[in-house]
Amino acid sequence: MGTTQLEAVAEPKYWHLRTVLTEALESEFSVGEILPNERDLAARYGVARATLRQALEQLELEGRLQRRRGVGTTVAPPRVGVAVGSEQHAWPGMPGDGWEPADSELAVPPAHVATALDIDGSALVHTVRRFRVSHGQPVAVEVLYIPSPSVPELSAIDAPSGPVRARAVLRELHRLALERQENAVELGSAGADDAKALDRLPGAPVLMVTTRYLTAGRTAALSVATYRADTCRLTFGESGGLEIHHGPEARAS
Amino acid sequence: MGTTQLEAVAEPKYWHLRTVLTEALESEFSVGEILPNERDLAARYGVARATLRQALEQLELEGRLQRRRGVGTTVAPPRVGVAVGSEQHAWPGMPGDGWEPADSELAVPPAHVATALDIDGSALVHTVRRFRVSHGQPVAVEVLYIPSPSVPELSAIDAPSGPVRARAVLRELHRLALERQENAVELGSAGADDAKALDRLPGAPVLMVTTRYLTAGRTAALSVATYRADTCRLTFGESGGLEIHHGPEARAS
Numbered sequence: 001m002g003t004t005q006l007e008a009v010a011e012p013k014y015w016h017l018r019t020v021l022t023e024a025l026e027s028e029f030s031v032g033e034i035l036p037n038e039r040d041l042a043a044r045y046g047v048a049r050a051t052l053r054q055a056l057e058q059l060e061l062e063g064r065l066q067r068r069r070g071v072g073t074t075v076a077p078p079r080v081g082v083a084v085g086s087e088q089h090a091w092p093g094m095p096g097d098g099w100e101p102a103d104s105e106l107a108v109p110p111a112h113v114a115t116a117l118d119i120d121g122s123a124l125v126h127t128v129r130r131f132r133v134s135h136g137q138p139v140a141v142e143v144l145y146i147p148s149p150s151v152p153e154l155s156a157i158d159a160p161s162g163p164v165r166a167r168a169v170l171r172e173l174h175r176l177a178l179e180r181q182e183n184a185v186e187l188g189s190a191g192a193d194d195a196k197a198l199d200r201l202p203g204a205p206v207l208m209v210t211t212r213y214l215t216a217g218r219t220a221a222l223s224v225a226t227y228r229a230d231t232c233r234l235t236f237g238e239s240g241g242l243e244i245h246h247g248p249e250a251r252a253s
Numbered sequence: 254m255g256t257t258q259l260e261a262v263a264e265p266k267y268w269h270l271r272t273v274l275t276e277a278l279e280s281e282f283s284v285g286e287i288l289p290n291e292r293d294l295a296a297r298y299g300v301a302r303a304t305l306r307q308a309l310e311q312l313e314l315e316g317r318l319q320r321r322r323g324v325g326t327t328v329a330p331p332r333v334g335v336a337v338g339s340e341q342h343a344w345p346g347m348p349g350d351g352w353e354p355a356d357s358e359l360a361v362p363p364a365h366v367a368t369a370l371d372i373d374g375s376a377l378v379h380t381v382r383r384f385r386v387s388h389g390q391p392v393a394v395e396v397l398y399i400p401s402p403s404v405p406e407l408s409a410i411d412a413p414s415g416p417v418r419a420r421a422v423l424r425e426l427h428r429l430a431l432e433r434q435e436n437a438v439e440l441g442s443a444g445a446d447d448a449k450a451l452d453r454l455p456g457a458p459v460l461m462v463t464t465r466y467l468t469a470g471r472t473a474a475l476s477v478a479t480y481r482a483d484t485c486r487l488t489f490g491e492s493g494g495l496e497i498h499h500g501p502e503a504r505a506s
Contacts, residue, residue, distance in 0.1 A: 062440075186485070186486040187314060187440065203311055207438065236438070
């Protein structure tokens, strides 16, 4: 076992296979094409099924392959660029921001969110759940946490729940003057609910984007958004239109 | 096999174990503490070694555990926040930007970089390699691509190579008036060289940050930076000091 470990460190078999497969994807396959099944691929490259799977997982993580139950493994299109930060520093829910409000309720936020909002751990905040769809695919889910002082004139009468309520909460938030927003991106894994909404399996790698909306020196709202890491390239900047791809398809074009 | 697959979809064993381990990490362990070995852990939770490893890999991906050869598995400290974008939109290599220039040479860039720079595929560009160290740990490696027209007065005489040459190239670049920068973040995996520089194994998940530096409407330089995804949280925004953590340690504090 010690020897196996050492060999694996020098150049893991699956890593070599990944390189070989990357070249094959560039030269022999086109976007959307279905790859041969695992048994045939393993035979073709003379590797164990486990090694093949590891290489395929790697290529999926790199956004070059997509694996879907019932369909098989297909060559992935270039990642979709989704604008996250912008010079405009707009509030969430402004027209054309690409997000669909789904629901809103009053709830106790997770402890780390309460800390970030600088509120008491047992205080209720307005939570707004939203979805983002790009090119017909679900690409992100978001939970927005809005402390009550940020929406002081919000009334519970007109729209008690659902997307209508979510829109009402956001509309109230827009009355505040937004000073700026701060974003942070890190790697995470999809929990059961997020995975379902994003059409992935639990544990799938995701890009977690935390956005702090600041007004008059304090955090008026906090957003925790979960983006599919296999299909998304997050863009920050004025135009949000950075069009560089690392995928083989982009290089071939 | 079909049945196994269906069960796996409902709730994979490793995912359940991951949840159990997350709770154990929060309640029983502190940052830096070494976990029991795999054999003991597998016995303690009544799972196969393969399942345990999958759960540990998951927690490593989430930045909650660190696994190092010769040390074992330790509870990870909260991720380090590293500022990527800023309102100042500074050129690379300005004082205090946290990067160490390592080398510079004239080379043909990868095809997708040439496309992004809108230059001929066979044209030589100045490439500058830099490293970023945070809290004594290597956190990122970068290759900057600078077309010759961006540094027209650069002379080859004084500093033909090495960090001195890299600094000379950057100094010349600073003569241009920077209009703005655009950033994009996506998930990638470390190639052999980057993995070595970042003290990871090839294939380790990384956050790839592509930055386009624009001046007078054209791309004066393009940076492709590779950040360790296990230890880094990338921050964008004026202060760059977004201090929210998703790790169990942060929640416990």
